[in-house]
Amino acid sequence: MKRRKGADWAKKSKTGYIVMDESVLKPERLEETVALSKRILMEREKEKEAGMLEFIFGQMRFISKGTWAVKAVVFLGMFLALYGIRLEEGKGADQVIAVAASLLVLTAMPEIWKNIRYQAMDVESCTRFGLKKAYLARFLLLGMADLCMATVFVLCTSRWLSSPFYQIAVWLLVPYNSMLIVCLSIMVLRKRTSESMAEAGGALWMAAVFWLTGYLHIYEKVQLFMWGILLAFSYVYLGFVIGKIVKNANGLSEVEYVRN
Amino acid sequence: MLEIDGVSKKFGDFYAVEHVHLQLEKGVYGLLGANGAGKTTLMRMICTLLNPTEGEIRYEGAPVLKAGEGYRKVLGYLPQDFGYYPQFSAEEYLLYIAALKGMKGNYAKARTRELLQLVSLEKAGKKKVKNFSGGMKRRLGIAQAVLNDPEILVLDEPTAGLDPKERIRFRNLISEMAEERIVLLSTHIVSDVENIANKILIMKNGKIQTAGGVERLTGELEGMVWKCLMTHEEAAYAEEHYTVCNRKKEEGGIMLTLISKEKPAVNAKVVMPSLEDVYMYYFGEEAEEE
Numbered sequence: 001m002k003r004r005k006g007a008d009w010a011k012k013s014k015t016g017y018i019v020m021d022e023s024v025l026k027p028e029r030l031e032e033t034v035a036l037s038k039r040i041l042m043e044r045e046k047e048k049e050a051g052m053l054e055f056i057f058g059q060m061r062f063i064s065k066g067t068w069a070v071k072a073v074v075f076l077g078m079f080l081a082l083y084g085i086r087l088e089e090g091k092g093a094d095q096v097i098a099v100a101a102s103l104l105v106l107t108a109m110p111e112i113w114k115n116i117r118y119q120a121m122d123v124e125s126c127t128r129f130g131l132k133k134a135y136l137a138r139f140l141l142l143g144m145a146d147l148c149m150a151t152v153f154v155l156c157t158s159r160w161l162s163s164p165f166y167q168i169a170v171w172l173l174v175p176y177n178s179m180l181i182v183c184l185s186i187m188v189l190r191k192r193t194s195e196s197m198a199e200a201g202g203a204l205w206m207a208a209v210f211w212l213t214g215y216l217h218i219y220e221k222v223q224l225f226m227w228g229i230l231l232a233f234s235y236v237y238l239g240f241v242i243g244k245i246v247k248n249a250n251g252l253s254e255v256e257y258v259r260n
Numbered sequence: 261m262l263e264i265d266g267v268s269k270k271f272g273d274f275y276a277v278e279h280v281h282l283q284l285e286k287g288v289y290g291l292l293g294a295n296g297a298g299k300t301t302l303m304r305m306i307c308t309l310l311n312p313t314e315g316e317i318r319y320e321g322a323p324v325l326k327a328g329e330g331y332r333k334v335l336g337y338l339p340q341d342f343g344y345y346p347q348f349s350a351e352e353y354l355l356y357i358a359a360l361k362g363m364k365g366n367y368a369k370a371r372t373r374e375l376l377q378l379v380s381l382e383k384a385g386k387k388k389v390k391n392f393s394g395g396m397k398r399r400l401g402i403a404q405a406v407l408n409d410p411e412i413l414v415l416d417e418p419t420a421g422l423d424p425k426e427r428i429r430f431r432n433l434i435s436e437m438a439e440e441r442i443v444l445l446s447t448h449i450v451s452d453v454e455n456i457a458n459k460i461l462i463m464k465n466g467k468i469q470t471a472g473g474v475e476r477l478t479g480e481l482e483g484m485v486w487k488c489l490m491t492h493e494e495a496a497y498a499e500e501h502y503t504v505c506n507r508k509k510e511e512g513g514i515m516l517t518l519i520s521k522e523k524p525a526v527n528a529k530v531v532m533p534s535l536e537d538v539y540m541y542y543f544g545e546e547a548e549e550e
Contacts, residue, residue, distance in 0.1 A: 045367035054364075118345055123339065126309070127332060129362055134360060
């Protein structure tokens with residue numbers, strides 16, 4: 001077949017682009033070309049793999065909107081309550097912070113435990129990143145969100161209440177860490193009822209913290225330095241227990257299968 | 261090649277899978293067995309969800325448990341009970357699994373659209389999974405299993421809950437995909453594997469009883485499948501003493517298709533065995549219990 005000369009069907013426009021004569025364009029060939037280009041592009045994209053950081057931050061959009069909303073409401077409620085308390089010379093601020101910090105942990109538990117509740121571990125375990133990394137990403141994202149909001153909160157309230165920064169930090173971190181310890185220690189037991197047990201244990205602990213701060217005034221009885229040491233220990237334990245949950249992640253599938 | 265080398269799984273004193281040796285190359289393998297035969301346990305070991313008590317599973321020569329991420333990257337799995345997050349839409353669910361499979365954003369979105377279309381869920385992509393029918397959930401499960409274009413596709417009872425039309429479409433889909441990968445699908449529905457499986461593995465009491473193509477398996481029963489017209493009394497006697505594959509009321513009595521090494525009645529005629537007859541030969545008692 002004789003090839004068409006370029007000048008027959010295409011000419012340069014004023015801007016320098018080549019303009020094709022529409023009468024020689026065949027729609028079916030155009031569609032074929034588009035489909036082929038798409039396929040080549042897909043093949044290239046397929047070769048690319050997401051890195052660990054991309055995976056972790058990508059998980060943000062899969063954490064339920066309800067969990068983020070509850071966190072925002074708890075922080076907002078804490079701000080409003082403390083704003084009101086400021087007018088009454090700061091009385092009861094430690095109790096409000098204790099309850100809010102406990103609620104932050106308690107409301108995040110269903111999100112952490114959702115794989116087991118919905119029996120989604122099997123599919124997740126068979127993926128490239130797997131259940132372990134999914135857990136790790138979730139812990140990291142929820143923890144980071146709390147840390148960011150807590151920093152803003154501590155800075156604001158230490159100004160409002162004219163209290164030292166580290167005192168507010170202790171009021172927030174002691175109930176937060178102790179609640180995490182209670183909930184995660186129950187969860188690591190890998191019982192089918194772990195989630196409800198952790199939530200019940202957490203609710204009891206919240207009541208205990210409320211009582212200890214409000215009526216026993218434990219923050220006044222123990223020196224801040226001691227709280228610092230206790231918090232350091234709590235971080236070590238939390239690292240251990242989170243590590244254990246992540247390590248056991250694949251085993252969860254086997255435990256559930258044997259139970260069924 | 262996927263090698264299953266002397267694999268056993270013991271729960272207490274009970275062997276769910278016992279000394280299974282298999283070598284799977286590209287193609288469709290139908291794992292046929294009654295409930296409790298050990299199909300799911302074997303599949304879960306292939307998917308690294310269970311550790312074998314004995315033996316080893318290797319892919320391209322490397323033990324799958326040690327290969328970890330490298331092996332899971334080429335794996336697609338649809339479990340029997342497919343768990344999903346009810347608050348997710350079908351599209352969100354596939355994107356979530358794509359993220360876990362390490363797929364990049366743009367490719368994941370394009371692949372999600374492509375697969376939703378392939379399993380006829382494109383119009384329900386934005387619908388929450390909790391509102392899906394059983395068949396729709398199953399189709400979504402199949403889509404998530406093939407998202408990463410896996411080299412090994414393990415499907416546990418994939419056609420459960422699908423209507424006949426969906427079942428045929430599923431079979432065609434698997435046939436199409438099987439050219440470039442190992443597909444292992446378990447079922448106790450004979451017609452699911454009869455048309456698409458290159459090799460059928462019959463599993464009973466945790467062991468592979470026999471394996472081969474349809475012709476080889478049916479060949480084992482040649483001269484043992486009989487068709488005979490009987491009276492009610494004769495039929496009742498035959499049902500007690502032989503494995504009866506089919507019973508049909510006809511004019512002049514009951515037409516039975518049964519398996520017997522000897523001629524069961526004077527008027528009995530040998531017929532060509534089908535895969536269903538093979539299934540009944542191995543699982544006659546279990547099938548009756550089910």
